[in-house]
Amino acid sequence: MSILQDIKNAVRSRSIHVAYVDVGSCNGCDIEVLACLAPRYDIEQYGIYVHNNPREADVLLVIGSVTPQWVDKLRDIWDKIPEPKVAVAIGNCPISGCVYNRRGTLTEPPASKYIPIAAEVPGCPPRPTEILSAILSVAPLIFKDYEER
Amino acid sequence: MRSIIYYIREFLRPEWLKKFFFAKTAPLVTPSYFKGYPTLTDKECTGCFNCMMICPAPGGIEVLRRKDQWVPEIYPGHCIRCGLCVEACEEGVLASGRILDITRRDRTAFRSWYHLEVDDALCMRCGNCCVSCPINKQEDPQLGSSGTSSSDEVIMRIEGGRVRILHEEKCTGCKTCETHCPNSAIRVARMVEGVHEEKEVEA
Numbered sequence: 001m002s003i004l005q006d007i008k009n010a011v012r013s014r015s016i017h018v019a020y021v022d023v024g025s026c027n028g029c030d031i032e033v034l035a036c037l038a039p040r041y042d043i044e045q046y047g048i049y050v051h052n053n054p055r056e057a058d059v060l061l062v063i064g065s066v067t068p069q070w071v072d073k074l075r076d077i078w079d080k081i082p083e084p085k086v087a088v089a090i091g092n093c094p095i096s097g098c099v100y101n102r103r104g105t106l107t108e109p110p111a112s113k114y115i116p117i118a119a120e121v122p123g124c125p126p127r128p129t130e131i132l133s134a135i136l137s138v139a140p141l142i143f144k145d146y147e148e149r
Numbered sequence: 150m151r152s153i154i155y156y157i158r159e160f161l162r163p164e165w166l167k168k169f170f171f172a173k174t175a176p177l178v179t180p181s182y183f184k185g186y187p188t189l190t191d192k193e194c195t196g197c198f199n200c201m202m203i204c205p206a207p208g209g210i211e212v213l214r215r216k217d218q219w220v221p222e223i224y225p226g227h228c229i230r231c232g233l234c235v236e237a238c239e240e241g242v243l244a245s246g247r248i249l250d251i252t253r254r255d256r257t258a259f260r261s262w263y264h265l266e267v268d269d270a271l272c273m274r275c276g277n278c279c280v281s282c283p284i285n286k287q288e289d290p291q292l293g294s295s296g297t298s299s300s301d302e303v304i305m306r307i308e309g310g311r312v313r314i315l316h317e318e319k320c321t322g323c324k325t326c327e328t329h330c331p332n333s334a335i336r337v338a339r340m341v342e343g344v345h346e347e348k349e350v351e352a
Contacts, residue, residue, distance in 0.1 A: 045174045092206070095226040101207050124206070124229030129179045136177075 005145060012143045014047035016135065019057035020090075021077055024107060025064025028125040029091040033061065035128045048135060054080040058143065059135055065093035065100045065107035066114065078115040086142040087111075088134055089120045098124055118142065184246035186223050187235050194219040194242045200234035202339055203259070210234050237341075256346040263320040264338045265305065267312045271334035276307045278326035278335045284319050 022030055036043040037050060051057060054077050066074060078087065089111055092098035097109035111117060119138040121130050159165065187210075196212055196219035204210045208227040212219050221234070221242060235243045236252055237259050252258070267278075276296020279285055282304055285292055289300035296307035305314045305326075312335070324337050 046177075092226055092229065096208065098227070098229065099206055120226065122225040122228070127179060127183055129177055129183075132177055 005148065008147070009144050012146075013140060016046075016048045016059055016139045016143075017057050018043075018048055018050045018059045018061060018135065019052050019054050019077075019081070020050070020061035020063060021054075021074070023062060023064040023070040023074055023094070023111065024067035025091065025093050029063045029093070032125040032128055032131060033063065033090065036131055041128045041132060043132065046132065046136060048132075054078075055082070057081050058085060059139060060085065060087045060115075061090050061131075061135075062087055062094045062111045062115070062117065063090045065097045065109040066111055068106055068108065071108060071114065074111065074114045084142050084146045086118045086138055087115050088138060089117045090131060091126055092122055092124045095120050095122060182246070184230055184232060184248070186225055186228055186230060187221075187232065187243040187245040189221070190242060190244050192240050192242045194221055195240060197239070199237040199239065199259075199261075200243065202261075203233045203237040203341060205229065205231060205233065258344055258346070259341050260344045261339055261341045262318060263322045264340045265314050265317050265320060265326075266336050266338065267314070268334045268336075269311070271332045272312060273332060273334075274307060274310050274312070275331065276312075277329045277331065278312065279303070279305050279307060281325045281329040283323065283325060284321065288319075 020030075020033055035041060043050065048059075054060065058081075060078065060081060062074070078085075089095055093100065093107075094109060094111035094117070097105075097107050100107045101109060118141075119134050121134045123130060194212065196214075198212055200210050200221055201212055206227050206229045208224055209229065210221055210223055212221045214220075223234075230245070232245045232248045235245045235248045236257070239258075241249060276294075279296035279298070280292060280294060285298070285303045285305070288302040288304075289298045291300075292298045292303065292306075296312070298306040300306075301315060304316050304319050305312055307313075320337065322337060322339060326335050327333070327337055
């Protein structure tokens with residue numbers, strides 16, 4: 001059993017599937033996530049694949065301060081992801097609302113009100129290296145020995 | 150045929166095999182020119198709040214009183230790493246990346262003043278702003294209760310039934326006039342301008 005589990009762990013550590021959801025950001029963080037896909041940082045060499053489909057995702061990247069249209073839908077997306085799953089907040093927006101967290105704006109941060117957030121990457125926008133290292137450090141915590149827990 | 154042999158020979162080279170089977174992912178390094186969150190230097194903070202006033206992100210920086218000194222504190226998750234607080238600080242309490250070196254090299258700084266604006270449509274000429282202003286009181290102790298004054302040194306006074314702003318540059322930005330205005334007709338705005346000192350030309 002433990003050999004099987006070791007194989008599962010080894011495979012899972014090199015096969016992290018990511019979906020990202022923009023719940024009302026300025027697109028700055030989306031561009032930084034895009035930069036992770038580009039050859040400079042090349043997210044696939046670390047075994048992270050972007051599918052943008054919650055049904056086959058392990059990691060959900062939440063980008064943006066939550067706008068009223070997203071308040072009920074963010075939870076729906078989270079429920080569609082099969083276990084084991086983890087949500088990572090990218091940028092200041094899902095943490096604090098960043099520059100949109102002031103009077104007269106239609107945002108309802110933080111994102112942790114709606115779904116459990118395992119890791120937060122502060123920055124406006126965060127560096128691609130910060131996004132990458134956050135995903136790489138949070139994924140083993142959630143996926144390693146998942147069946148035995 | 151020759152090309153097939155060539156390829157087999159090429160792929161059996163030890164360097165090629167080593168490269169192919171033992172390929173390693175390059176370590177994830179943050180480039181050195183990335184600007185991080187502002188950090189504290191050993192200079193002493195005077196508590197002028199320039200950094201707090203220039204910060205574009207809500208709740209990005211706070212200057213706190215710790216024991217008997219002021220300490221600026223940066224909040225990740227709110228801070229957007231723009232570096233304006235580093236540039237605005239006259240004492241150089243904060244440092245971030247190359248900002249301090251560049252401002253020193255280019256002799257750039259921020260100049261700020263307070264701009265007073267009265268909305269005539271909202272103003273009902275009560276004179277509360279002129280009476281409540283602490284600088285006005287200092288300049289002209291005989292200031293009338295309706296805001297009229299005979300002194301030309303006051304910041305603002307009621308003249309011919311209207312508020313007239315005479316010396317905007319004396320305003321300290323306390324916003325007492327704003328809080329005493331019943332119609333929120335007067336607004337105090339802090340204006341900031343980047344200035345570039347030219348090198349002194351030797352005559």
